[in-house]
Amino acid sequence: MGIISFQGARPKVKKQDATPIKVSDYMSKDLITFHPRQSVMEVMETLIKHKISGGPVVNDQNELLGIISEGDCIKQLNESRYYNMPIDDASVEHYMARDVDTIDGNLNIFDAANKFLESKRRRFPIVENGKLVGQISQKDVMKAALHMKCQSWRDDA
Secondary structure, three states, rough: OOOOOOOOOOOOOOOOOHHHEEEHOOEEEOOOOEOOEEEEHHHHHHHHHHHOOOEEEOOOOOOEEEEHHHHHHHHHHHHHHOOOHHHHHHHHHHOOOOOOOOOOOOOOOHHHHHHHHHHOOOOOOOOOEEEEEEEEEEEHHHHHHHHOOOOOOOOOO
16 A cells, blocks of 8 residues: 555645845935935935935045945934034035945855844945945845745855
């Protein structure tokens, strides 16, 4: 007497692509950037208008100088109020974060996810040959996972 299976028919599993998904596949390339001499007021208006929480600060050669965030703007507002100084004179270069961690565009998306967890950051710029080429956010990593439909988390790289 043979063994009878009660599991029923199983759907055929599609073969997964063994190519690792890279950060550059999901990074944003059309970025809103800021300049060091730009006013913090203008940055706040841009952040609110575009519903973003921060952005890279670049020079005229598109070299990454720092990041300006909502928190940096709030810090400036707080100092302005405390010292009773006008906010119009405040420039990005005085309030931006200069020590910026970047991610390599060739990094596997799951290694990037791990870096997000370790650093508690919301975004990482991607720089190639000294120039800003894109940015990866936590949301971009989630989009990559949804694109894979969470079927296989294997890293064959």
